[in-house]
Amino acid sequence: MLYSFEVKSEISKLLACLLSPPDREITDALNSNYIFERLSDFFLDNQVRLYFLRDRNFSEEELSDDYYYSFFEKKVSLIESFYKPWTEDRECRSVMAGEKGLLMGDHALHMKALYEMYNLEISFDISTQPDHLVFELDFLSFLYTNYSKREALQFITDHLDWTSDLYSESRKAGISEFYGEVIGTVDFFVENEKAGLDAYN
Amino acid sequence: MNHKGITRRTFLKAAGGAATALSASGVFGFEEWKKKSYASAIEKIPTQCQGCCANRCGIYAYVKNGRIWKIEGNPKAHNNVGSVCPRGHGYIHELYDPDRIKQPLKRTENGTFTPVSWEQAFREITMKLNLLIMDHGPQSLFWLQYPLANAPLVFRFMHALGSPNTISHGTTCFVARNGAFKMTSGGLPDNDLKNSKYIIIIGRNPCGGIKLYQMKDLVEAKEKGAKIVVVDPRHNETAAIADEWLSIKPGTDLAFLLSMLNVIINEELYDLEFIENYTVGFDNLLDEIIMYPPEWAEKVCDIPKEKIYRIARELASHAPTALIHRGYHGAYGAGYINSFQTARAVAIVNAVIGNYERSGGLFMPYKAKLGSLQEGGHPAPGIPTAPKADGAGIPGRYPVASYSNGISHAVPELALAGELKAGFIYHTNPVRTNPNPKRVIAGYKKLDLLVTIDCVISETAALSDYILPESFYLERDDSVDTVHGGKKAQITLVQKVLDPMHDTKPLFEIIKGLSTGLGVSRFFNFTQDEYNQLKLNPLGISLTDLKREGVIETGEEWKEGFKPCKTPSKKIEIFSDRLEAWGIAPLPRWREPLVSPDPDDATSFRLLHGKQSVHTNAMTANIPILMEMSRHYNMIRLWMNRERGERLDLKDGDLVIVESDIGRGEIAVKLTEGLHPSAVWLPSGYGVFSKYLHTAKNIGLSYNDFVPTYFDPIVGHAMTSEVIVRVKKV
Numbered sequence: 001m002l003y004s005f006e007v008k009s010e011i012s013k014l015l016a017c018l019l020s021p022p023d024r025e026i027t028d029a030l031n032s033n034y035i036f037e038r039l040s041d042f043f044l045d046n047q048v049r050l051y052f053l054r055d056r057n058f059s060e061e062e063l064s065d066d067y068y069y070s071f072f073e074k075k076v077s078l079i080e081s082f083y084k085p086w087t088e089d090r091e092c093r094s095v096m097a098g099e100k101g102l103l104m105g106d107h108a109l110h111m112k113a114l115y116e117m118y119n120l121e122i123s124f125d126i127s128t129q130p131d132h133l134v135f136e137l138d139f140l141s142f143l144y145t146n147y148s149k150r151e152a153l154q155f156i157t158d159h160l161d162w163t164s165d166l167y168s169e170s171r172k173a174g175i176s177e178f179y180g181e182v183i184g185t186v187d188f189f190v191e192n193e194k195a196g197l198d199a200y201n
Numbered sequence: 202m203n204h205k206g207i208t209r210r211t212f213l214k215a216a217g218g219a220a221t222a223l224s225a226s227g228v229f230g231f232e233e234w235k236k237k238s239y240a241s242a243i244e245k246i247p248t249q250c251q252g253c254c255a256n257r258c259g260i261y262a263y264v265k266n267g268r269i270w271k272i273e274g275n276p277k278a279h280n281n282v283g284s285v286c287p288r289g290h291g292y293i294h295e296l297y298d299p300d301r302i303k304q305p306l307k308r309t310e311n312g313t314f315t316p317v318s319w320e321q322a323f324r325e326i327t328m329k330l331n332l333l334i335m336d337h338g339p340q341s342l343f344w345l346q347y348p349l350a351n352a353p354l355v356f357r358f359m360h361a362l363g364s365p366n367t368i369s370h371g372t373t374c375f376v377a378r379n380g381a382f383k384m385t386s387g388g389l390p391d392n393d394l395k396n397s398k399y400i401i402i403i404g405r406n407p408c409g410g411i412k413l414y415q416m417k418d419l420v421e422a423k424e425k426g427a428k429i430v431v432v433d434p435r436h437n438e439t440a441a442i443a444d445e446w447l448s449i450k451p452g453t454d455l456a457f458l459l460s461m462l463n464v465i466i467n468e469e470l471y472d473l474e475f476i477e478n479y480t481v482g483f484d485n486l487l488d489e490i491i492m493y494p495p496e497w498a499e500k501v502c503d504i505p506k507e508k509i510y511r512i513a514r515e516l517a518s519h520a521p522t523a524l525i526h527r528g529y530h531g532a533y534g535a536g537y538i539n540s541f542q543t544a545r546a547v548a549i550v551n552a553v554i555g556n557y558e559r560s561g562g563l564f565m566p567y568k569a570k571l572g573s574l575q576e577g578g579h580p581a582p583g584i585p586t587a588p589k590a591d592g593a594g595i596p597g598r599y600p601v602a603s604y605s606n607g608i609s610h611a612v613p614e615l616a617l618a619g620e621l622k623a624g625f626i627y628h629t630n631p632v633r634t635n636p637n638p639k640r641v642i643a644g645y646k647k648l649d650l651l652v653t654i655d656c657v658i659s660e661t662a663a664l665s666d667y668i669l670p671e672s673f674y675l676e677r678d679d680s681v682d683t684v685h686g687g688k689k690a691q692i693t694l695v696q697k698v699l700d701p702m703h704d705t706k707p708l709f710e711i712i713k714g715l716s717t718g719l720g721v722s723r724f725f726n727f728t729q730d731e732y733n734q735l736k737l738n739p740l741g742i743s744l745t746d747l748k749r750e751g752v753i754e755t756g757e758e759w760k761e762g763f764k765p766c767k768t769p770s771k772k773i774e775i776f777s778d779r780l781e782a783w784g785i786a787p788l789p790r791w792r793e794p795l796v797s798p799d800p801d802d803a804t805s806f807r808l809l810h811g812k813q814s815v816h817t818n819a820m821t822a823n824i825p826i827l828m829e830m831s832r833h834y835n836m837i838r839l840w841m842n843r844e845r846g847e848r849l850d851l852k853d854g855d856l857v858i859v860e861s862d863i864g865r866g867e868i869a870v871k872l873t874e875g876l877h878p879s880a881v882w883l884p885s886g887y888g889v890f891s892k893y894l895h896t897a898k899n900i901g902l903s904y905n906d907f908v909p910t911y912f913d914p915i916v917g918h919a920m921t922s923e924v925i926v927r928v929k930k931v
Contacts (some may be wrong), residue, residue, distance in 0.1 A: 090237045094271045102297035120213045138212040158231035
């Protein structure tokens with residue numbers, strides 16, 4: 001089924017919300033099944049398992065503990081640069097060149113450039129990293145709302161090609177079930193979008 | 202944005218203004234952007250490496266597109282003369298390390314950390330400190346630090362609060378040496394290695410615990426024909442370039458030195474004119490030294506008497522262009538019960554051959570005298586009247602311990618005794634750098650408030666109630682620095698070359714933030730730049746010039762010729778009246794190490810430790826490239842004399858259990874001819890156990906896990922080589 005860019009934008013935004021530090025509003029939206037319903041409408045035919053969102057009594061404290069455990073204690077990184085070579089610039093003689101596992105790689109710089117081009121500012125509530133997955137999903141949402149599929153596809157190809165690495169990393173690290181499932185959902189969404197946009201192209 | 206059920210924050214918000222047409226800009230696609238971005242110019246900014254050791258090398262930071270690109274040495278800087286060591290190159294990784302602390306953290310009830318704002322952290326910390334000061338007095342506070350150029354600001358802050366307890370890591374590192382030279386020659390001299398013709402290095406390894414200028418000077422001296430003799434139980438990296446390696450029995454360097462003095466005096470090889478004019482107490486030495494002929498020493502230190510005679514004669518024959526290196530941590534920095542007197546003996550051998558303030562000998566490095574804040578209308582707080590809680594500098598306790606260094610490993614003991622209630626840890630990690638970690642952890646846990654200022658969550662930070670993230674050195678401005686003094690004084694500084702990546706602050710801003718809530722902000726009503734310019738004013742140097750140059754020389758050039766010592770007699774005090782008055786041997790006198798291996802037990806060894814060129818203390822183990830070098834070169838092993846190992850049925854690479862009275866661990870063994878049979882040797886910098894340091898966690902062992910808590914009675918140092926371990930095959 002083909003969804004409007006408005007719907008895709010909403011889903012991308014919702015996934016960004018789910019990966020941001022949890023608060024009362026998020027837990028309320030989960031407990032009311034609002035998030036489950038919106039995502040279920042989008043992910044038809046049980047393409048992804050969304051049971052983890054449904055009919056549970058989420059507490060902000062519990063989710064915060066899960067968030068801390070997954071992304072602080074287990075250190076699963078939600079930052080694109082972590083999964084990619086720091087730079088491929090052949091001029092760089094630094095020991096960091098070509099290394100993975102670092103922050104502020106080329107992809108982060110590119111994200112900064114994109115925000116500047118679109119006159120966007122990042123919120124400092126989550127992280128100062130411009131290539132944090134939350135910002136990237138929000139940016140995708142922004143593209144769906146304001147620009148064409150061409151930009152969305154280009155962006156997914158350039159910047160959201162690492163979510164399967166993130167998913168593997170999260171499984172290996174044994175992060176909380178909730179956030180593991182969120183990451184799985186994001187990965188599915190991204191892959192699906194890429195395939196869909198490619199086909200649509 | 203309204204999602205009906207969810208009205209959420211906006212992660213990306215419009216900044217105003219119209220969006221650029223992306224297709225025209227040519228940067229929307231990553232590949233297009235790369236082409237443009239990679240062509241950007243590179244900026245070169247002078248600053249100072251200030252991450253991981255005491256050298257604080259002058260460097261140039263190359264910056265491209267707002268990121269560090271590389272660093273290289275500033276050729277003008279005395280301490281590194283244009284080079285950067287592997288630690289310096291590797292340490293820039295930490296800037297982009299995901300393990301860095303990204304904002305202030307507060308411990309929660311369940312032992313985890315939660316991010317808080319700086320305002321909340323300052324408010325809560327100062328509220329607790331004010332209550333503790335009211336209840337227990339300011340002397341119940343301490344500040345423990347690795348001393349950097351900002352140290353005077355820390356003393357100012359603690360003095361403003363009324364606490365004398367500003368302490369460095371020194372008692373686990375160098376204070377026996379520094380105390381001995383201070384008592385003997387009034388301060389710590391430098392070695393004029395490159396002009397020397399005969400160099401003895403005892404238990405110091407400038408090619409492992411890297412001092413770049415010393416490495417270059419040693420090579421230059423050797424090229425000019427100098428003879429280099431390394432006296433060390435281990436065939437270290439410096440021994441590799443030496444002409445001769447003497448594998449001395451650990452803890453007996455004092456016996457070796459005393460017998461050298463015996464030869465020099467008996468054979469009248471000393472410089473009588475120098476002794477008569479510039480020393481006191483030589484006559485007392487004549488009576489003492491008779492007890493220590495090489496025939497005696499060879500049985501104590503395992504160096505044949507013929508070699509001792511020869512080395513003593515060779516040293517004296519090359520004087521005054523000959524020296525015994527001033528040393529550092531290894532043999533007599535903080536290792537043994539006899540370390541203070543060993544370092545005194547080093548100072549005295551150099552004195553009797555008359556090499557002080559002589560080319561090729563020892564000289565007092567020139568340091569610039571900086572200006573004061575008072576001259577800028579900023580009065581200093583008074584010196585607290587309360588004595589230091591650790592007893593540093595107090596007759597009857599630790600008379601030779603210095604006020605500025607204090608006794609770092611006394612902090613947990615004083616916390617357990619209830620004398621210290623709260624403290625700050627800055628740029629150091631006592632849980633890993635102090636002996637006996639269980640005791641250290643118990644002590645720090647006893648505090649009512651512990652605040653750590655660091656870039657990563659070290660073992661100590663992990664125990665803290667609050668962690669305040671300091672900006673990485675490339676992201677901050679610090680105070681002007683005089684560490685690069687040599688034959689000419691130099692001024693350097695750390696200056697900001699990049700914007701901070703995270704919500705971090707430089708130390709100066711952290712102190713200012715704390716001072717407001719503690720009612721002492723009037724002592725910090727200036728900016729870092731104003732502070733720096735006031736410090737530079739007497740030198741006629743502008744801060745703008747220093748920021749442009751990175752390193753500026755100032756004052757006159759060193760010239761040969763004795764200068765009055767900062768001792769009561771203004772001379773080199775071979776015999777010390779002050780030591781005698783404090784009930785301490787006024788002349789170096791032989792004393793056995795506190796503990797020795799059991800000669801009847803094949804598994805019994807003295808545990809020694811030392812640095813490798815790619816790591817500093819526990820600060821660099823979490824740097825991936827440096828840890829990879831450790832793995833690649835198989836550096837994380839316990840050295841053992843091959844013959845001793847084979848008697849234990851060990852093969853190179855076998856896993857062994859190392860056990861002392863307080864600790865136990867497993868590690869692979871390296872069998873070698875390059876180690877005295879009575880000892881095993883463990884490289885320092887490993888054994889990290891903070892769960893927040895993902896690269897270094899649980900790799901290797903730390904010698905501190907095996908060393909009991911000791912306090913040398915003179916200087917208070919930790920005596921970290923006074924430890925016997927049993928080693929068995931797993």
